[in-house]
Amino acid sequence: MEQTPTPLTRQVAARIVGYIRETAAEPGTRLVERTLAAHLRVSRSPVRAALRLLADEGVVAVAEPGGGHTVARPVTELTVETGDEDEEQYLRIASDRLDGELPDRVSESELARRYALTPAQVTAVLRRISGEGWIERLPGYGWEFQPMLTSQESYEDSYRFRLALEPAALLEPGFAVDHAAIEFVRAQQLELAEGAAHTVSNTELFARNRAFHEAVVACSHNTFFIDSLRRVDNLRRLIEYRRTLPRDRAAVRCREHVDIADLLLAGRTADAAEYLRRHLSTVSVEKTASSG
């Protein structure tokens, strides 16, 4: 009876699951369509489609009196199936580019042929890549790849950039610790430090560390710091995926993250900034050495 869901429907469904996890909603909690739509920045149409999809999968239950949907399962049982095909296309291109399979200049139709994409998909993926800054439209026809974090040199550059940025963010006048957010990432880091760092996937490890640093900088409430860090991290992600991280060291770094979070939660912001500075210096040296 299922229609093939659209990409947006799938994406919204995945984000609804994420929403349930974040809010730690108990089974039986009502999922209000308008609230979800506003939160996910779409209209109710795709939200309703996603809820029907989740109902088919049993993640969500149909509320009997008055209609609507409720949470069906406890948070712990939820699986996170993204199934994001846009993401796959993006990663395939990134991977090919890093492997040197793609020339410095490409045309849109060339990409469409090579990856069997529709024009709209090409537009979407180019929009994303150019937003991340590693491709640029040429004045005439075609696009030109920009230097990425491929070289060791630019990789070190990115760390020194963060070294200038992140500690300064903590010293912003508008800095105010978001206790809920910091406690959330602290819990994640504690779990890693206590062993999970050895079992978790590369992707997951990177995602959590990234989330930690961005949560900290977000407390500055200065968009420029936050955006800049996000941009660097978008690029770092692509290259970190292909690295084998020494997990024992990663565990140590996660322990440091916990310490930083504790300093912040205790209101010792200046100490946290100094600790963060030392932390980044250490990481920088480690990374540089491990790949030299």
Added chain:
Amino acid sequence: MEQTPTPLTRQVAARIVGYIRETAAEPGTRLVERTLAAHLRVSRSPVRAALRLLADEGVVAVAEPGGGHTVARPVTELTVETGDEDEEQYLRIASDRLDGELPDRVSESELARRYALTPAQVTAVLRRISGEGWIERLPGYGWEFQPMLTSQESYEDSYRFRLALEPAALLEPGFAVDHAAIEFVRAQQLELAEGAAHTVSNTELFARNRAFHEAVVACSHNTFFIDSLRRVDNLRRLIEYRRTLPRDRAAVRCREHVDIADLLLAGRTADAAEYLRRHLSTVSVEKTASSG
């Protein structure tokens, strides 16, 4: 006999004029098509069209033996006619947005109707704006404007961001003064400090100051610093256009720019960094006060 030149042809023509000025090419100097094409990142086709256009205008002469084109006039006589219609569309949208004429969410067809743009033009301008970070595509249909530098608060944020960034750029290990570039912007600043600051247009004043700071940071040879500064400046530009700058103060700031350039040229990088830090603090206070 003139065909109506395409936007690209016009753009290339303007950039060829810029190229002649930069290289300070004497009349009679040969303009090699392949060199220009490589430099401007286009093929020879639009370069040839642009050269024909410039020949019609008398800026460029047809070389008699063997064909080709040469510089026809001394650099001082060159007028800079951009006639960039893409730029106009972009500025119109930015202006309307700053005036509150545009809602937070817009559809592409809405923009096309309102500004009488073709779909391709809408794509182009949205690409640019989203690259600058003040609009974002929604998951479904439509785009959402992001907070700009409209508020006083975010304006101060941008200055504190630069305060963290620019002095740090000078202390980068890869920092090496580009003497030609620094001397060029130093000359511009000196001219401003010695009176031109009172006569020049808002646009020109901003462009030169921007060029100065970016030239300095470019010496760091760290893309992340350079890109970040450019991004902030793109946003600042939109708001600075609408300000009436107190020219006497601007002249003082330009004098400081000259001093910074001198320190750099003398190899006193650390001193320059400290001077730059103080300079930015001062400017920040001035701006904040003048618009409070």
Added chain:
DNA sequence: GATGGTATATTGCTAGAGTGAAAAACCAGA
């Protein structure tokens, strides 16, 4: 006034043919 349900209006993608412009290859002369 919330909320879920439903109907309507808009949007942006698709597809295909045609087209002017730009990229790329080729040529000839010094």
Added chain:
DNA sequence: TCTGGTTTTTCACTCTAGCAATATACCATC
């Protein structure tokens, strides 16, 4: 080999119509 000139190929934009998906407005119920 370098240059300007020429030709060929490829590209992306422009139309058009059609359409599924999305956004929006409206309705009924509590």
